[in-house]
Amino acid sequence: MPDTEYGYALKQARKRYQDALAKGEYPYLPVLDNILADTDIVSTVSLGIMDIPLAKLVGTKTAERSSSFASNFMPLLPERSEFGSKWAALYKYQVHEGIQDPIVAYEFMNQFYVQEGNKRVSVMKYLGAYSIPGNVTRLIPKRTDDKENRLYYEFLDFYRVSLNCDVWFSKEGSYQKLLEQMGMEPDQVWTEEERLFFRSSYGRFAKAYSMAHGEQLQLTEGDAFLVYMEIYGYDSVKGQTEREMYRALMRIWEEIQLANRGRKVELIETPQEMETDHRPSLWKWFLPAEDMPEHLKIGFIYADTVENSSWNYGHELGRLYLEQAFEGRVSTTVIEGADTEEDIAAAIEKLVDCGCTMIFTTNSKMVNQSVRSAIGHPEVKIYNCSINMSYSSICTYYARMYEAKFLMGAIAAAVSREDKLGYIADQPTYGILADINAFAMGARMINPYVKVYLEWRRVRQARTATERLREKGVRYISGKDMIIPRYPSREYGLYVLEKNGEVTNLASPIWNWGKFYEQMIQLAFESNEELEARKGKKAVNYWWGMSADVIDVICSGNLPHGTLRLIEFLKNSVRSGSFHPFDGLIYAQDGSVKCREGEKLRSEDIVTMNWLAENVEGSVPELEELNDEARERMQLQGIRVDETAQTEKK
Incomplete structure (x- = not known):
């Protein structure tokens, strides 16, 4: 049995070494020079002196000392060696005085590699410290379509405002979600107090996550922290102790496990x-x-x-x-x-x-x-x-309100002799773009030349959405689904703005919650x-x-008899499943193919739809264009337009 601290560290190193060999993995520290051999570095940035999270220190810059350590940075050389003596001396110095000299390290893809100070890192990791001071140089790779590369560039945007390198995610868009949970704008530079509060909170969570054996999951600490924040809120997280975080984490462990499995939602459609x-x-x-x-x-x-x-x-x-x-x-x-x-x-x-x-x-x-x-x-x-x-x-x-919206679009195109229709939506949350596109699909089925002019209700605009459509000469409009009892108005469902200023209702979609x-x-x-x-x-x-029977469309008795028959036929076809609104060849605004001939969109694709159909005139507003109510909803259920997806053009 080892009876010295170096002996205990050596035991940990040998165990990790043997485990790595048994799994067919490289047993020593990764070498950055080898990693960079086939990498195009486009920029080198000095970050100066900073606290490096020890969990992010994963290897050495050169191969000179890599085989002296196992992959967990524990020492492999014999205790009765010059290396062992220096390690033991550093350990004593850290315990009694504290190591102050910064190491020299390189950062690449949000991981750190030591050039000078390997034994200091080893000692601090053995003692379970959270971070170590270091003089860091960042190596930025050329931007590519590789997922890890895209994640790293999202991290760089996050680091620019936060100066925080502790957090790493496995899914794109997570840094933006984190900022939203914190109530921060994407380009809002953090104050020193905000940086300290966040780092302290995240550090406590990292320890709680380790106590829960989170390393056995595929989630990063950042992934789990984001789930934790979604449930408990950042304000609560900031005030929790490590022990409180651990207990709270255990209460939601099923949700962490669900996130580990990909957080897929099973849609029960009947x-x-x-x-x-x-x-x-x-x-x-x-x-x-x-x-x-x-x-x-x-x-x-x-x-x-x-x-x-x-x-x-x-x-x-x-x-x-x-x-x-x-x-x-x-x-x-x-x-x-x-x-x-x-x-x-x-x-x-x-x-x-x-x-x-x-x-x-x-x-x-x-x-x-x-x-x-x-x-x-x-x-x-x-x-x-x-x-x-x-x-x-x-x-x-x-x-599935999009089914009713499809019928509303068909009605609008059938009764209008114009090629302009209007659609007013609240904010671009999940399901809303499917409603808009379904309306456009229904209208185009009746009139192949029709354009749907899209306006958003909850944007920072002096004029109302209806006024903006009226200025464009649009008279047939799909508005909010129901009236507000305290503020009754006829501008709901599908209505037409008559030339005399009056509003005539044509049809209305029904949410039959009963x-x-x-x-x-x-x-x-x-x-x-x-x-x-x-x-x-x-x-x-x-x-x-x-x-x-939880969705329906109510038509005005003044609609032409032929239109009523057509809508009843379409309604029954949708209800029976013999007709699907998102079926056949569908193009988006940019000309990309979203559905091919003979196919139909999957339910998951409809729920998460983040594009607009080619006959929709308008765009998805940026976050800063929305009012406070819409921004709050966007934090929970806002869609994000995929601008990087590879799509097939016409």
């Missing part, structure tokens, strides 16, 4: 997909047979009041329908105006305290608190109304065993459409 003969009834899921309740209590949470929001008004109609459909068996409770994380948390707790065993949070901004509350109350089923949100502790639900909730309650629920087995493995989104 209620029938969830129906099986072997699953227990709803009542058996909640309580044993002898304790079966006479009433099921269900809670609803709205971000605003019913009077001020057409979205909440639609869900309120669904809640009232539910009480009628299950009269005497279901009672509901609603809480309005839960607009902040604190309000949402308090609302869920109130509903749990009053006996609700099923809770619907009806806004995507409530998803993170829904996850936290679901973890704290595993006996309660919590659903969040959102799409493409990947959590296994809750289920999410949404409707049917949605009715069928969700009628479904046989998963047993506790099945629910536990799903955690960490899959996220589920109930994504229903016309086939489930």
